Amino acid sequence: MTTTSHHEVLLDPRIPVRDPNHRQPDPDDEFPPPDLLANRGVNRLLNSRWWPAALQIPILLFFVYLVYDLFAGPRDADMNLGSAVMWILWWSALPIVLLLFGRVWCAVCPFGYLNDLVQKMVGRRHRAPAFLKRNAMWIMLGVFLVVTWFEHVTGIVEAPRASGIMLLLFAAATVAFGALYERRTWCRYVCPVGGLSSNYARAGMLELRAHRSTCSSCQTKACFRGTAQAPGCPMFEFPRAMDTSAECTLCADCVKTCPSNAIRISPRMPTSELWTTLKPRFPVAGLAVGIMGIVLLENATMLPIWDDVMNVLHADVTTTANTAVDFSVAYLPTVAIPAVLVLLAALLAGAINGRTAKQNFSQFGYTMIPLCLGVHIAHACFHLLGEGKALWFSLLHALGMAHPMSTAGGMDMNMGLVPPDAIKTVQYTLIALATAGALYTAYRMAHGNRADPRPGATFAVNAVAIMLLVALNCILFAMPMAMEM
Structure with missing residues (x-):
C-alpha cells in the first residue's frame, strides 16, 4: 500500500473533496448521532490538503518566535510575551479546548509538526518499543510529575529563560523520537501534555468514530495504512476498533483516506464516553x-x-x-x-x-x-x-508600544x-x-x-x-x- 507524508499531500492539487451526500449511514445505529461531516463546509475543510497544515505552519513559526522572545526578551515574566502566551494563555486554555474539541490541539501542536518534518527528512521509522506501548500511561504520568516538580523548584513560570530551556528540551526529545520511530510515537507514548490530553479527551464533547458495519467489509484498512490522499493514522489508531477519543487528534487523515466515507465526527454529552x-x-x-x-x-x-x-x-x-x-x-x-x-x-x-x-x-x-x-x-x-x-x-x-506596565513597572x-x-x-x-x-x-x-x-x-x-x-x-x-x- 502506497503512503505519503502530509507535505506531499499538501502539494497535490488532485485530491478530491468528498461529497457529504454520499456518506453511508450505519445500519447498526437505530438513532445515529449527528455527523458534522454531513455539513459541506466541515467536510471540505477536513478533506482539504490545508487541514491541519494551515494551522500547523503558522503555529510553528509563532512558537519559534516565542522561544526567541523567552531568551532575548525581557527577563521580567510580566513583560515577556513568550511567558505570557505560554503560562497564561496556552496552559490555561488547553483544558477548555480539550473539553470542547478533544485532542485537536495535538493535531496542530508545533512539537507534533516538528516530529512530522524530522520524520520526513531523516526518519528511520522503527516501530515503537514494546516497553513504551505497555507502560505509556505510567511513563507520561512520571514525566508529568518530574516536570511539575522541576517547574516549582526552579521557578520556571517566573523565569523566561528557564521556560525557553524547557521548551528546547522537549523539542530535542521530539526530534529524537521523530528521527528514530514511526508516526507520532512521542505524542502517543511519552509526551506529558499528550497524557493530560488523552485523559481529558475521554470527557470531551466531540468524538470521531467509524461505521463498523461499513468497515467490516473493508479490505484496504486505508485509515490505518494510508493512501495517496494522506498517511495512516499518526496515533496508531484503527477507527473501526475505536471506543475512546483519548488518542484521536482529529487530524482527519482517516477522513481523507477512507474509501467508503465511513468516518463520522459527532458532538456528544460531556463525560458520556x-x-x-x-x-x-x-x-x-x-x-x-x-x-x-x-x-x-x-x-x-x-x-x-x-x-x-x-x-x-x-x-x-x-x-x-x-x-x-x-x-x-x-x-x-x-x-x-x-x-x-x-x-x-x-x-x-x-x-x-x-x-x-x-x-x-x-x-x-x-x-x-x-x-x-x-x-x-x-x-x-x-x-x-x-x-x-x-x-x-x-x-x-x-x-515597542507604551502601556501602563512600562510606567508603573508592573508592580x-x-x-x-x-x-x-x-x-x-x-x-x-x-x-x-x-x-x-x-x-x-x-x-x-x-x-x-x-x-x-x-x-x-x-x-x-x-x-x-x-x-x-x-x-x-x-x-x-x-x-x-x-x-x-
Whole structure:
C-alpha cells in the first residue's frame, strides 16, 4: 500500500473533496448521532490538503518566535510575551479546548509538526518499543510529575529563560523520537501534555468514530495504512476498533483516506464516553488520579498557606537551606492525596462488593476525570480572567508600544479582566458542574457493571471519595490565590 507524508499531500492539487451526500449511514445505529461531516463546509475543510497544515505552519513559526522572545526578551515574566502566551494563555486554555474539541490541539501542536518534518527528512521509522506501548500511561504520568516538580523548584513560570530551556528540551526529545520511530510515537507514548490530553479527551464533547458495519467489509484498512490522499493514522489508531477519543487528534487523515466515507465526527454529552466504559483500565485510572494530584498541587502552591507549610518544614523537619528538599517533602504527599483517597475507597468498596481493590480503583479512577477537568478549568479561569491584561501588555511591549506596565513597572497593577468576585462565581459554578459530572459518571459506571453485586453501595463509596476531594478543592479556592506571573 502506497503512503505519503502530509507535505506531499499538501502539494497535490488532485485530491478530491468528498461529497457529504454520499456518506453511508450505519445500519447498526437505530438513532445515529449527528455527523458534522454531513455539513459541506466541515467536510471540505477536513478533506482539504490545508487541514491541519494551515494551522500547523503558522503555529510553528509563532512558537519559534516565542522561544526567541523567552531568551532575548525581557527577563521580567510580566513583560515577556513568550511567558505570557505560554503560562497564561496556552496552559490555561488547553483544558477548555480539550473539553470542547478533544485532542485537536495535538493535531496542530508545533512539537507534533516538528516530529512530522524530522520524520520526513531523516526518519528511520522503527516501530515503537514494546516497553513504551505497555507502560505509556505510567511513563507520561512520571514525566508529568518530574516536570511539575522541576517547574516549582526552579521557578520556571517566573523565569523566561528557564521556560525557553524547557521548551528546547522537549523539542530535542521530539526530534529524537521523530528521527528514530514511526508516526507520532512521542505524542502517543511519552509526551506529558499528550497524557493530560488523552485523559481529558475521554470527557470531551466531540468524538470521531467509524461505521463498523461499513468497515467490516473493508479490505484496504486505508485509515490505518494510508493512501495517496494522506498517511495512516499518526496515533496508531484503527477507527473501526475505536471506543475512546483519548488518542484521536482529529487530524482527519482517516477522513481523507477512507474509501467508503465511513468516518463520522459527532458532538456528544460531556463525560458520556466514561459512562459506557465496560472494562476500566488500571493504567488509565492511575493517570487520571495522578493528574488530579497535580492539579491539587497547583492550587495549593498558589496559596499563602503553602508558604507557611514550607516555613514549618524548613524550621522543624528538613532543617536545611535547600528549598528543593523542603518542596519535595511537601510535594509527594500533596500529589498523593487523591490516590490515597481513591485507594481507601476501593478497599472499602471491595469489602462490600467482593471485587478486588484494583478493579474498584480502576472504576473509581475514571470518575476522577470529569472532576479533575472541572477543577483544572476553574484554576485556569483564575489565570485567564485574573491575569488576562498581562497578555495585552506584554504584546504591546513586544511591539515597542507604551502601556501602563512600562510606567508603573508592573508592580501592584490590576491584571484582571473581571472583578475577583466574578472569578469566584465562575470557579464555583465549574466545580459544581464537575461534581455533578463525576457523581453521574460514578452512578452510571456502578450500575452498568454487571459483575458488581451491590452497585448502589459501590456508588455510595465512590461518591464519598468524590465529595471529599470536592470539599478539599472548595476550601482551596476559597482562599486568596497569588498571581502566576
